Structures are given as C-alpha cells and as structure tokens.
Amino acid sequence: METGKSLPRGQKVVKRFIYYAALGVPEIDEERYRLTVSGLVEKPQEYSYQELMRMIDVNYVRDFHCVTGWSVLGVSWEGVSLRNLLQRSVPKKEAKWVMFYSLDGYTTAVPLEDAMSEDAVVVLKMNGKPLTREQGFPARPFIPYLYAWKSAKWLASVELLPDYVDGYWEERGYHERGNVWEEERFKGQGGKHLPRRPLL
Numbered sequence: 001m002e003t004g005k006s007l008p009r010g011q012k013v014v015k016r017f018i019y020y021a022a023l024g025v026p027e028i029d030e031e032r033y034r035l036t037v038s039g040l041v042e043k044p045q046e047y048s049y050q051e052l053m054r055m056i057d058v059n060y061v062r063d064f065h066c067v068t069g070w071s072v073l074g075v076s077w078e079g080v081s082l083r084n085l086l087q088r089s090v091p092k093k094e095a096k097w098v099m100f101y102s103l104d105g106y107t108t109a110v111p112l113e114d115a116m117s118e119d120a121v122v123v124l125k126m127n128g129k130p131l132t133r134e135q136g137f138p139a140r141p142f143i144p145y146l147y148a149w150k151s152a153k154w155l156a157s158v159e160l161l162p163d164y165v166d167g168y169w170e171e172r173g174y175h176e177r178g179n180v181w182e183e184e185r186f187k188g189q190g191g192k193h194l195p196r197r198p199l200l
C-alpha cells in the first residue's frame with residue numbers, strides 16, 4: 001500500500017500533479033505566517049515556518065490520489081508528524097474531528113483518529129524542495145490513505161472539534177472521511193467509516 005504496489009479502485013496513474021486552487025492561490029508572507037493548533041486542546045500552540053522546518057521528523061515516499069481519478073505515484077514527502085504536533089497540544093478527550101483551515105478560505109475535515117495515524121504529516125517539502133506556491137507553500141497536511149482533497153494547501157490552522165462539520169468539498173457532497181481503499185468518494189458511499197454517533 002505504500003507506493004505503486006497497488007492502485008486504489010477507480011484510479012489511473014498520471015505523471016504530473018494537476019494543480020487545483022478552488023478559491024485561488026493566496027499571497028503568503030513567510031515572516032508573518034503562523035500555523036495554529038486550537039480548539040479542544042489543553043495547550044493551544046502556534047508555530048512559525050522556521051519552527052516547523054526545524055521540527056521535521058517525517059520523510060517518506062507515498063502515492064497521491066485525487067478523487068476525480070488521477071494518482072501520482074512515488075512522491076517524496078517531508079514534514080512534521082501531525083500526531084506529534086497534536087500531542088504537543090494535548091487533545092481533550094471530547095475531540096473527535098479535525099478541521100483544517102487554509103489561507104485562501106478552503107477547509108476540510110478528517111477524523112481525529114486519522115490525523116493521529118502514523119503516516120499523517122504536515123508537509124513542508126515535496127520531492128526534496130520546499131512546497132511551491134502552487135502546491136501549498138508553506139504547509140499542507142497529508143494522510144496517504146485519504147483522497148487528496150483532504151490535503152489542504154496553504155494550511156493555516158488545525159482545529160480539534162467534538163463533532164463532524166463539513167469543509168469546502170464535503171459541503172458539496174464529498175465524503176466525510178474519504179478513505180481511498182474504501183472508495184469513500186461521496187457521502188453515503190463506502191460506508192465502513194461513517195462518523196460514529198454516540199449510542200445515547
């Protein structure tokens with residue numbers, strides 16, 4: 001499942017990324033940029049770009065799957081483990097979902113469980129170089145087994161929430177979780193990973 005060993009159903013390999021910017025490419029001021037971690041955490045934090053660069057602790061090769069059906073194989077990703085970043089802020093036990101907010105106004109949600117998975121990363125570099133402006137400089141989250149719309153470019157804030165809330169594409173019918181191996185493209189598809197509701 002790491003790279004190229006198998007392709008999720010409904011995907012085709014392409015050589016190059018197709019750049020998307022549903023809300024346009026924002027202006028970035030590297031000096032003023034901060035990534036914040038807030039919401040249901042004991043210790044809200046903010047990090048400058050330089051701080052994040054010094055915290056890089058993940059460097060791996062993984063494939064990238066867009067829900068429209070294209071996949072780029074064998075991409076190298078470097079960044080800060082999202083689990084480590086979240087643990088520094090000490091998530092409260094009521095926290096169940098994570099909302100990513102971008103500088104362009106884009107948003108997307110993932111289950112806290114997936115944000116805390118071993119491979120979840122706040123990417124700062126792709127293929128050995130800092131993210132380009134088109135590809136989300138300074139930072140974007142990446143969880144390899146979720147569709148790429150969950151990888152919010154120009155990431156500015158990570159907020160822990162008690163309940164599921166739609167992001168940009170989720171509001172337009174895309175799936176709450178978006179697991180590529182379960183083919184969770186649209187709400188109501190896949191089915192195994194729908195938000196769990198408390199029994200009472």
Ligand SMILES: Nc1nc2c(c(=O)[nH]1)N[C@H]1C(S)=C(S)[C@@H](COP(=O)(O)O)O[C@H]1N2
Pocket residue numbers: 017018019020021022023065066067102104106134135136148149150151152153154
């Ligand atoms: N801020 C922002 N992030 C975004 C998007 C976007 O339009 N705006 N598009 C998403 C989608 S649908 C995909 S497939 C990937 C595309 O990444 P790329 O532009 O690096 O190819 O970014 C995701 N992150």
Ligand SMILES: [Mo]
Pocket residue numbers: 020065066067068148149
């Ligand atoms: Mo996408």
